[in-house]
Amino acid sequence: MRVSMIVTCNLCLALRPLLPLMLLLIIVLPDRTFTMSSSFQVERIEEQKSKDNNVVVLTRDATSAMTEEQQECVNDEQYDYLIQARKLIPPPVESIENGDTESADWWMEHSALLQRAWTQWHQQQQQQRSLPPLNVNSILIDHSLHRDVYQTWKEPTLENEERIHRKWEEVLLSTTSKTTMTKTTMPILNYDNDTIKQEQEQEQHEVFRYQNFLTPEGVQVLRDHLDSITYDSGIPTRRPNAMNRHGLLLDPTVPGGVGGNLPIHNFLDILVRDFVRPLGRSFFPTFCGNSEDDIKHYAFTIRYGDDGHDPLSTTETGGDLELKEHSDASIISLNINLNLPDEEYTGSSLYFVQDDGDKKERREFNFESGTALLHRGMTRHGSIPLQSGQRNNLVIWLHGKDGYVRTSSYEKHEQLTVSERWSFI
Ligand SMILES: O=C(O)CCC(=O)C(=O)O
Ligand SMILES: [Fe+2]
Incomplete structure (x- = not known):
């Protein structure tokens, strides 16, 4: 002790x-x-x-154990995809790397973040930005066309289809010669004993026009919605395709495409299902003969001319001016003008190549606000230079899975029936 x-x-x-x-x-x-x-x-x-x-x-x-400053940083950087997406600097639309005009790798690398940012932006916008529904009482599409289309959905008959067709102008007709093989029982006339070859002149409708496809209200709400995506979201958007540099790629399945399941996506889905697909099948029954041919759509907007928002652009007016002659990667294309009635422009006519066998000629068309042109993707077309103002259009391509585009025609007996044309197959 x-x-x-x-x-x-x-x-x-x-x-x-x-x-x-x-x-x-x-x-x-x-x-x-x-x-x-x-x-x-x-x-x-x-x-x-x-x-x-x-x-x-x-x-x-x-x-909770972090300082306020640290927490803000975490909120911004980890959770806020929108802030992160807005900080990205996308490759300029003019850039060409290893022949790739679309900088696909860059968009692929940032695709997941961009999709999350669109979803976040949609959640923030939900209260303010919507589109009127595209149902039978819709104010977006010309009422009389809408009525006839819904009547044909209810009763798919040739008469009802014909009523719709009368409302569209046939603006381009080509004459092509087609070689057909006909079975014969007269052996002397040919060498393979079984068939004779016949040269047939065939008239082929190529382009149809509907002057006021979208109502003035329809043009206004779609433009407001699309302009808000372009200018308010601040999220980088990929150029619409290899040729058009200015506009929105509206396909969420393509890296860099606008996503977030916005009202425009729902609008496009219904527009394609109820209008573009059955109209394409009924105007071009020789080419749209199977649901595999037109099951998918690819939509984008295009803009010719300066919008004053594009400091990176090097073209003379800050936007695209013309489009070279081409055919689309589609079986059917619908091209609708989205200029507001007072948004005037000069030049920028769309031309189609009229093929009359020996002779090929350009036929030009001017878009007015709300005008739609429905044409085969294979019909060659382009646009002449814009002189003044701005032209905005919405383009929808139909094709098969994985971008498959069928170009050969179906014989009469292979074609879809009227009820198959107006069905969800
Ligand atoms: O409206 C235009 O200028 C034509 C657009 C077009 O043909 C396309 O983008 O494929
Ligand atoms: Fe085109």
């Missing part, structure tokens, strides 16, 4: 100089140790949870 007291006293004496430090540790350490270990534990648990779910997230519990 005595010994132990002496030892304790000696120890006390030895430790005496350290006493202030020990006191300080007793006061400070428990609290520090508790704070650190608890926040550490939470983080470890959450880290484990997120690993299990294969997602990397910082939870609110883990961030």
Whole structure:
């Protein structure tokens, strides 16, 4: 007992100089140790949870131990895809790398972030930006066309189809010669004993026009919606295709395409299902003979001329001016003008190549606000230079899966029946 007291006293004496430090540790350490270990534990648990779910997230519990500044940083950088997407600098639309005009790799690399940003933007916009529904009472599409189309959906007859066709102008007719093989029983007339070859002149309707396909209200709401995507979202958007540099690629399945399941996507789905596909099948029954041919759509907007928002552009007016002659990667294309009635422009007529066998001629068309042209993708076309103003159009291509475009024609007996044309197959 005595010994132990002496030892304790000696120890006390030895430790005496350290006493202030020990006191300080007793006061400070428990609290520090508790704070650190608890926040550490939470983080470890959450880290484990997120690993299990294969997602990397910082939870609110883990961030509660952070300073306000740190937390803001986490909120911005980790959660806010919109802020991250807005910071990206996309490759200029004019850039060409290894022959690739669309910088596909860059869009692929940022595709997941951009899609999340669109979803986030949609959630923020939901209250303010919607489109009127595209149902039978829709104010978007010419009422009398709409009525006839819905009547034909209810009763798919040739008469009802004919009523719709009368509302469209046939604006381009080509004459092509087609060689047909006919079975014969007269062996002397040919060498293979079984067929005779016949040259037939065939008239082929190529382009149809509907002057006021979209109502003035329809043009206005679609433009507002699309302009908001372009100018308000701040999310980088990929050029619409290899030829057009300015406009929106509206296909969410293509890296860099506008996503987020916005009202425009729903509008396009219904427009394609209820109008473009059955109209394409009924105007071009020799080419749209199977649902495999027109099952998919690819939609984009195009803009010719300056919009004053494009400092990176190097073209004379800050936008595209013309489009070279081409055929589309589609079986059917619908091209609708989205200029507001008072948005005037000169030049920029769309031309189609009229093929009369020996002779090929260009036929030009001017778009007016809301005008739609429906044509085969294979019919060659382009647009002449814009002289002044701006032209905005919405283009929808129909094709098969994986971009498959069928070009050969179907014989009469292979073609879809009227009820098949107006069905969801
Ligand atoms: O409206 C135009 O200028 C034609 C657009 C076009 O043909 C296309 O983008 O494929
Ligand atoms: Fe085209």
